[in-house]
Amino acid sequence: MFKLFSKAFVFLLPVVFGLNGCSGEEAATPQTQTDQHMQQQNASSVKQEKFGSVDGQDIIQYTLSNPAGMEVKIINYGGTLTSIMVPDSSGQWGDVLLGFDSLPGYLQKENPYIGCLVGRYANRIANGKFIVNGKAYQLPLNNNGNSLHGGEKGFSRVVWAAKPLPETNSVQLNYHSKDGEEGYPGSLDVQVTYTVTNINELKIDYLATTDKGTPVNLTNHAYFNLSAGKDSTVLGHTLTVNADRYTVVNDKQIPTGALDAVKGTPMDLTSPVVIKTNIDKVPGGYDHNFALRRSASDGPELAATLYHEGSGRRLEVFTTEPGLQVYTGNFLDGSLTGKYGRKYVKHSGICLEAQHFPDSPNHPSFPSTLLRPGEKYRQTTIYKFSTK
Ligand code: GLA
Numbered sequence: 436m437f438k439l440f441s442k443a444f445v446f447l448l449p450v451v452f453g454l455n456g457c458s459g460e461e462a463a464t465p466q467t468q469t470d471q472h473m474q475q476q477n478a479s480s481v482k483q484e485k486f487g488s489v490d491g492q493d494i495i496q497y498t499l500s501n502p503a504g505m506e507v508k509i510i511n512y513g514g515t516l517t518s519i520m521v522p523d524s525s526g527q528w529g530d531v532l533l534g535f536d537s538l539p540g541y542l543q544k545e546n547p548y549i550g551c552l553v554g555r556y557a558n559r560i561a562n563g564k565f566i567v568n569g570k571a572y573q574l575p576l577n578n579n580g581n582s583l584h585g586g587e588k589g590f591s592r593v594v595w596a597a598k599p600l601p602e603t604n605s606v607q608l609n610y611h612s613k614d615g616e617e618g619y620p621g622s623l624d625v626q627v628t629y630t631v632t633n634i635n636e637l638k639i640d641y642l643a644t645t646d647k648g649t650p651v652n653l654t655n656h657a658y659f660n661l662s663a664g665k666d667s668t669v670l671g672h673t674l675t676v677n678a679d680r681y682t683v684v685n686d687k688q689i690p691t692g693a694l695d696a697v698k699g700t701p702m703d704l705t706s707p708v709v710i711k712t713n714i715d716k717v718p719g720g721y722d723h724n725f726a727l728r729r730s731a732s733d734g735p736e737l738a739a740t741l742y743h744e745g746s747g748r749r750l751e752v753f754t755t756e757p758g759l760q761v762y763t764g765n766f767l768d769g770s771l772t773g774k775y776g777r778k779y780v781k782h783s784g785i786c787l788e789a790q791h792f793p794d795s796p797n798h799p800s801f802p803s804t805l806l807r808p809g810e811k812y813r814q815t816t817i818y819k820f821s822t823k
Contacts, residue, residue: 487538524747529663586617621647658784678725
């Protein structure tokens with residue numbers, strides 16, 4: 436049985452097992468993380484600290500925590516998640532998110548969207564072109580002749596207005612994207628609320644409105660490694676994706692329009708699969724949109740489960756979205772150094788990006804991403820942590 440970690444469990448364990456009771460190299464990093472976490476951990480609250488500044492605007496890091504001790508940090512630059520502290524099955528705390536020690540890490544050009552919000556259109560739009568109300572729009576081409584993740588800055592490299600909401604353990608971020616920004620039609624008002632719940636979930640609620648018809652597809656680009664640094668890659672993690680089909684792509688990762696069955700292919704993750712089992716049979720590694728099984732409900736439904744046997748940590752992803760981009764950090768090449776001095780090598784982390792299908796504006800058969808004036812774009816994604 437999987438169990439949620441309780442406050443009592445968390446506080447007793449260091450006494451039972453002894454904070455200094457582990458030996459060997461392996462224990463060094465998690466032990467340090469546990470020590471720091473035990474010193475800093477506080478009951479429900481939203482802490483704030485200055486993280487730097489961008490173009491004269493303060494960048495603040497917000498810390499959300501719950502009574503069980505789960506702690507999530509977010510900065511208002513790109514609405515970026517910078518840390519998620521959760522315990523393993525023996526109560527050792529660890530940071531399961533890839534990220535950087537300080538703001539310059541996130542600002543560097545080479546930052547591959549680590550932890551940030553992505554929009555106005557997450558994923559790719561073929562040739563950066565689409566038509567709304569008979570009018571053609573052209574976006575900047577920032578990825579092999581296509582548009583990726585909203586353009587040069589998108590929503591990932593801008594400063595969001597932030598408001599802590601301590602009553603709900605949340606921080607609310609707002610961004611006003613101007614008409615024509617990155618080539619998209621209409622002013623778009625976006626609100627994203629991060630909440631840490633008492634059952635160890637990180638909940639992300641997205642809301643957007645527009646004054647002209649525009650495609651909208653928002654997500655978060657967190658890279659997870661549930662070993663919290665013990666394993667340099669996620670190849671030993673077990674992944675389950677609740678999807679029978681995936682969008683087939685061409686050599687530039689643009690959907691052909693086909694939705695192929697996963698059955699009998701390395702894309703079949705419908706029952707738990709250790710990531711390394713079939714990854715070599717997927718050219719380039721997993722970087723695909725899975726068409727999620729959905730019931731008639733509009734609410735968040737289970738999309739994927741990631742499990743790390745060594746630590747017992749489990750992550751379940753629930754979403755309202757029709758798709759999940761599974762990206763196994765294939766372009767990480769060891770040239771970036773992240774938190775705790777860790778080198779981000781190929782497959783160091785995995786992104787589970789809940790979203791609409793790539794290039795939907797050019798595929799009328801895909802669920803629509805068009806937002807019209809008077810309508811509300813909403814999406815909710817929940818990352819729920821537990822141990823086994
Ligand atoms: C997405 C894409 C990948 C890659 C990463 C960023 O998840 O699907 O192909 O571009 O972003 O490196």
